Amino acid sequence: MNSHPPTPRTTTTRAALSRRSLLRGGLAAGGLGLAATTSGCGSALSAGLAGTQLNPGTVTFWNLFGGGDGARLQLMLDEYREQQGSRDSLQAATFAWGNPYYTKVSLATLGNKPPDVAVAHLTRASNLAAAGLLEPITDDVLALAGLSSADFNERAWQASQFEGQVYSIPMDTHPWVLFFNADVCQAAGLLGPDGELAPIEGLEAWEAALTAGKEASGGFGATTATVADDSNNWRFFNTVYSQREGNTPLIDDEGLSVTMNDELAVDTLATMRSWVEKGLMPATVDTPGAETLMFTGKSAFFMNGEWEITTAQSIEGLNFGMVAFPTLYDTPAAHADSHAFILPKMERDDAQLERAMGFVKSLLDQSMTWAEGGHIPTYLPTFESPEYASLEPQSNYADAASYASYDPPAWYSGSGSNFETVTGATIGLVQQGLTTPEDAVASIRSALENYAKTPNPL
Amino acid sequence: MSAHTVGAQPAVATTPRADARPPLRGQRTAWLFIAPFAFFYLCFLLGPSVYMFVASFFDASIVKNGLGNFIGLENYSTLVQSRDFWSSMWHTLQFTLYTVPPLVILSFVFAVLANRMPRGQTFWRLAFFTPFILPSAAISLIWVFIFTADTGLWATAQKWLGSDAPTPVLGTPSLAMVGIAIATIWWTIGFNFILYLAGLQDIPRELYEAAAIDGATPWQQIRHLTIPMLSRTTTLVLLLQIIASLKIFDQVYLMTSGGPGTSTETALVFITKVGFTDYRLGAAAAASFMLFVVIVVFAVIRQVAERAQQKGA
Structure with a gap:
């Protein structure tokens, strides 16, 4: 570690001087450049710098x-x-x-x-x-x-x-509904004389319809995504679970306590899994895949939010209909949000x-x-209009808005939230046969309890 | 310093090793040069880090003003008991274990092979390096497409091989991380490959000639010549890779966003979720600090390893 000998130091000073002037020149040039940019790309940058509205009147x-x-x-x-x-x-x-x-x-x-x-x-x-x-x-x-x-x-x-x-x-209510392939259902004898799906009521009727649909399609009775869409798994479960006598919200007190009826949840999951085990529903499929199966006549039913209607309508030659998800248990219920x-x-x-x-x-x-x-x-002038009443198949399930089952309120709950992700992922595992209903319910409970004891940040 | 500096001028006394430093004028120039960087470093790294450390002792919420209430070590104790936190740490480690060995070994093998190509080396170099210049969003899209359940390229290939219902890679909790690791290996192997290739080209040819004259087989040459000569590159690659793995975020966020469930939620994905989605800034700060400690440990190991190597060399 030597200090600099005197001679090089003078050179350094001289070099520093020239560097300084170079810097000065550079700064001036940079300033000019900045000015040019500011005036060049107009309001966006100046609005950002001044914190004013980007585009008044927009x-x-x-x-x-x-x-x-x-x-x-x-x-x-x-x-x-x-x-x-x-x-x-x-x-x-x-x-x-x-x-x-x-x-x-x-x-x-x-x-x-x-x-x-x-x-x-x-x-x-x-x-x-x-x-x-x-x-x-x-x-x-x-x-x-x-x-x-x-x-x-x-x-x-x-x-x-x-x-x-x-x-x-x-702006709207969007429930989870049942789509059906009218050609397959016709062949399975599931349509009424009016060409609409004959009402399905109760668990037995549902399983019979799925079996008939499976035979007619040569594929499955019904399809819904079990992978790559955690929320969909939750919506499916919530629809069936909410129809049962004795169901309690999974969480209560704004998310502070876990109030799931474990026994009922296990039984619901076991029933959902049994449809897969009987070959009535596919174990592993994502939304586009589930949809394709119904669109191509390899399944009688497809379940998802009603918004998939636009995709279904875009399929040329597809003869389909939509109804509210049938009541399999004690009361009508369907998962929904707005x-x-x-x-x-x-x-x-x-x-x-x-x-x-x-x-x-x-x-x-x-x-x-x-x-x-x-x-x-939800805007009544439209909802009560004759135009909407005659809109088919959309008005078939308009009643679902009155028995909609929303996500239970909590700071970690709501559409696409942590709540839906953790419950939905576990439910999907049951559908895929990777875990048992008992283990799944225990795991959902422990995950929710973890959130319940986390301090509310709101 | 020596005894007779005590009575000397105060300026000298306060800087007893002044003789070992550049003079004051030079120091000022040095500081001036450092200033622009130091400013940004203070504003965007040191400042926020200190703020983060302080915030980790408060129940700070992003939607409330100020730091909130002082709660001591509660954020840390909640974290230590949180299953999600430990599983995110485990997922980070899992990703590290899946990617580091292939990224080091494969890039070494490919570099040795490419280096032995008599012709067309530029092509191989380009072929291995090209994925690296793609942004993470692009590679994520490519691999999400390949791994699409049921209809993707990988599922189609599995169907050709006779599987009726191929397991969806990104949709199965036990496989999703493997999928992300494969995408990452394909993406970043080019960087290590180039480091190794540069290292290989630094090894004097005479050594190989000498070894060949002594009757060493190609394998023996690799084993006793190439590998030891590249040991510093290997240390560098290994530690860069480990630190990069600890910071894994992009691919996970873009390919699975931590799912299915939380099965690919790595430390940084967890921190982002807790801090920005759940608004729990204090808890996120505590988790960040714990990750910081882990990264520092690895950085220290790197330093120690480097020193040991320098001594050995």
Whole structure:
């Protein structure tokens, strides 16, 4: 470790000087470049730097609609743009649904850069409201768009409240339903004289229908995804479990206690597994695969959310129908959730709020287009219209909205949440025959108890 | 330092080893050069790390202002009792065990083979390295497509081989991590391959000639010449690989998002979920700190190994 000898040091100083001037030149050039960029790409950067609105007069809208829903939403958004007479009146972005979507909405709101309007599931909106991320929807706010609470399905409207205050505007109810291949069901003798599926009531009738369907299709009686879609497994289980006498919500007290009826859950899982063991349902298949089996006549039934109607309609020559999932046990029940509009919390002036509500109203007015995509409208002017009543097969299961079984409320619950992931994954393992119903219920209980004792972050 | 500096000027007394340092002027220049980096380092690494450490003792929630209540070690004790935390640590280790040995051994084998190619070396080098330049999103899409249940390329191949209902790789808890590991190996092997190839080309040819004259077989040459000469590359590759594995996030998030259930949830996926999805910032900070400790342990091992090697060399 020597100190520098004197001679090199002078050189260093000289070199440093020249470097400094070089740097100075570089900085100046960089500054010029920055200035050029700022003026060059216009408002985006300056709006970001100044924290002003990106595009005054534009409604920003976030949603989580992929597949058929996404295509249908596009039509509705285009209609709004047409009404406004400008393509720039709306900036819409679609994100992957579930946890990633709600994480983005939360973080954007915390970072004070949320969209004007966003879509949320009712089961998730209450958590966003509890976190203080939502603008309350008061009567005054509704009145801005000429709406009132009387315009909505009462059950959904009740569900959009948090501590007595409404925080979201429900758009639809979307239950888990039964799709059927009419040609296969015809051959299996399952259709009534009107060409509709003859009502199936009770467990025996259901298993008989599946057996007949299996024989007629040469493949399976019914299909639904058992892999790569944890939420679907949960929806299937929740539908069957909720139909049984003595069912209790899996969790209660806002998620603080696990109240699952273990015995009933084990029996329900065992029954679901027995359909696979009898060869009536496939053990291992994802949603596209399950769908394809029914579309190609290798299965009589397919179960999923009603939104898959758009995919089914796109299959040329497919003769299909839809009904509410049959009541196998004591009471009718079907897993469901609702899409709703939320206004994330941010500073907005009256004009912005009015514009946002105008956009919501425009989409609600187009509820008929949305209903064609399978969803049951909550906006009563559409729901009660003769147009919707004559919409087939969508109106066949409109009743399901009245006995919808939502996810039990908790900070870790809701559509696409941790709750659905952990329960659904385990249920899927039973379907696939990789674990027993007893072990599955024990594992669900312990996973939920783990969440129940975790402090609530809201 | 020596006794007679005590009575000397204060400036000297406070810097007893001043003679071993560059003069003050030079130091200032050095600091100026470091300043831009130091600024970002402070703002984006040191600062947040300290904040993280402090937050790990509070019940901080991302949707509440400030740090919340001081709860001492409760975040840590909850974590230690949490099944999800330990399983995420185990999944990280599992991924490390699945990827590190193939990534080290295969890249070595491929490098030795490519190095022996008399012609077309550029092609092989390119062939192995190309996947590495793809972004993680692209490789995830490719492999999700290959592993699609029932209709994917892999399922189709299994059907040709006579399996009626092939198990979906990414949909089965015990196989999902293997699927992610295979995708990762295919993706990153090129980097280690290039490191080994560079190492191989640094070995003087005379050594091989000498060994050949002494009658060493090609295998003996590899065993007693190539492998020892590449030991420093191997240490580097091994430790880089282990540290990269501990930080695994992209492929998991994009291919399975931690599923089915939580069976591929690695440490970082767990931390992201707890912190940003569940809003539990304090708990996420505590988990991050524990992961930090693990990574530091590996970094220290690396340092020690390097020193031991330098002594041995």
